[in-house]
Amino acid sequence: MTTDKDIPLLDFKNVTVVKGGRAILDNLSLTVGADENIAIIGPNGSGKSSLIKVMTREYYPVADVPGLSMNILGEEMWNIFDLRKQMGIITTDLQHSCIRDSTVLEIVISGYFSSIGIYDDFFDVTVEMKAMAHEVLKFLGIYHLANQKMTKISSGEARKALIARALVHDPKALVLDEPTNSLDMKSIDQFRKTVSSIAKAGKNIVLVTHDLSDIIPEIKRVILIKDGKIFADGKKEDILTNENLTALFEVPVTVQKHGDYYAAFC
Numbered sequence: 335m336t337t338d339k340d341i342p343l344l345d346f347k348n349v350t351v352v353k354g355g356r357a358i359l360d361n362l363s364l365t366v367g368a369d370e371n372i373a374i375i376g377p378n379g380s381g382k383s384s385l386i387k388v389m390t391r392e393y394y395p396v397a398d399v400p401g402l403s404m405n406i407l408g409e410e411m412w413n414i415f416d417l418r419k420q421m422g423i424i425t426t427d428l429q430h431s432c433i434r435d436s437t438v439l440e441i442v443i444s445g446y447f448s449s450i451g452i453y454d455d456f457f458d459v460t461v462e463m464k465a466m467a468h469e470v471l472k473f474l475g476i477y478h479l480a481n482q483k484m485t486k487i488s489s490g491e492a493r494k495a496l497i498a499r500a501l502v503h504d505p506k507a508l509v510l511d512e513p514t515n516s517l518d519m520k521s522i523d524q525f526r527k528t529v530s531s532i533a534k535a536g537k538n539i540v541l542v543t544h545d546l547s548d549i550i551p552e553i554k555r556v557i558l559i560k561d562g563k564i565f566a567d568g569k570k571e572d573i574l575t576n577e578n579l580t581a582l583f584e585v586p587v588t589v590q591k592h593g594d595y596y597a598a599f600c
């Protein structure tokens with residue numbers, strides 16, 4: 335009998351995406367198991383964000399590539415709103431779109447309406463929605479910020495608020511695109527702890543990053559992407575080597591391990 339635990343989060347076969355007349359994802363195949371956390375690493379322009387956009391159905395693969403299939407949680411066809419509830423996406427672009435004078439609580443509740451902020455006249459916010467928003471704010475340790483304006487809190491706090499916005503749906507996975515960009519050391523440390531606690535709570539983490547130190551211990555698998563293709567894929571300790579990263583970034587890279595974390599220098 336197949337259970338939810340057997341259904342892969344992602345099962346992509348032969349995905350090619352063409353933009354500007356060239357393949358920015360090139361016959362890419364990737365399966366991510368139901369209980370796997372992964373990090374995707376690659377140089378600028380290698381296709382990392384495009385791969386996320388394929389996951390969220392912002393980019394579509396070329397349909398007539400032989401062997402193409404694209405399943406998310408065992409389903410090929412998704413209503414876009416349902417899909418985005420199952421895959422909470424946190425990007426810097428999303429943070430930049432929080433320009434209205436909304437409070438943290440309003441931003442979190444707006445996750446229910448796939449909007450950024452609440453428009454009182456249009457949205458019917460229920461008691462249950464408010465209760466869930468309070469619950470996730472407490473879980474993330476930012477309940478005290480509920481009534482603060484998004485524009486008046488720090489980048490690290492704002493990123494946690496966006497995670498809270500994604501968590502109100504109790505998603506299966508969190509997709510984090512360069513989540514620690516522009517955060518200071520303390521915010522990075524807090525952010526990593528937050529992501530670790532979410533992974534421990536049973537959500538899949540899909541992390542896109544340039545920074546090896548973002549790879550929390552709960553992520554055991556690393557995928558290197560180059561020129562729209564999988565360059566290497568496997569266990570973190572086998573993939574994060576001087577040799578692989580030097581070949582990936584085309585500059586001499588030294589990888590160091592500090593406890594359960596990695597760092598790279600060039």
Ligand SMILES: Nc1ncnc2c1ncn2[C@@H]1O[C@H](COP(=O)(O)OP(=O)(O)OP(=O)(O)O)[C@@H](O)[C@H]1O
Pocket residue numbers: 353354358376377378379380381382383384385
């Ligand atoms: N809509 C588009 N039209 C044309 N080219 C695109 C489009 N989207 C992405 N590309 C190109 O596809 C390539 C991969 O872009 P993508 O944003 O996926 O890279 P990335 O690995 O996320 O890079 P970065 O680390 O700089 O964010 C780049 O060369 C980019 O210019």
